[in-house]
Amino acid sequence: MAANAEGHNQAVSWVAFDVDQIQEFVFASTRPIDVTGASELIKDLSEQRKLKDWLKDYKCDIVYSNGGSGLLKVHGGASVAQKVAQHLERKFREHTITGSCTAVACQPTWDVQNAKGFQRLLRVLGTKLQQRKREKA
Numbered sequence: 001m002a003a004n005a006e007g008h009n010q011a012v013s014w015v016a017f018d019v020d021q022i023q024e025f026v027f028a029s030t031r032p033i034d035v036t037g038a039s040e041l042i043k044d045l046s047e048q049r050k051l052k053d054w055l056k057d058y059k060c061d062i063v064y065s066n067g068g069s070g071l072l073k074v075h076g077g078a079s080v081a082q083k084v085a086q087h088l089e090r091k092f093r094e095h096t097i098t099g100s101c102t103a104v105a106c107q108p109t110w111d112v113q114n115a116k117g118f119q120r121l122l123r124v125l126g127t128k129l130q131q132r133k134r135e136k137a
Contacts, residue, residue, distance in 0.1 A: 019068030
């Protein structure tokens with residue numbers, strides 16, 4: 001847990017996301033306008049414009065976002081992070097109609113402030129992402 005300005009402990013959780021079948025999503029149409037639209041959405045997510053807009057109601061930091069994948073630091077417990085993950089999946093589906101994004105949440109019980117702890121977090125989130133993608137397939 002991290003201490004906030006008043007010195008109280010505040011839960012920190014993490015959300016990882018990944019656009020499903022990104023090549024199929026971008027090239028699903030032979031119409032140049034559709035391909036361009038899908039590419040623009042991925043670019044918006046990478047440049048964080050769309051992501052910031054979608055997350056404006058949540059307290060979170062964008063740690064990484066590029067190429068349709070990303071990592072968010074969520075200021076709140078596991079239930080808040082799960083809401084953020086569900087919100088991202090829903091917003092992506094609403095915005096694309098046919099596209100799909102997978103997002104998973106984790107509230108680690110170990111210290112992620114050091115390299116070893118952060119690497120462990122990334123492994124756990126990566127495993128959860130792969131498992132959730134298999135469930136959706």
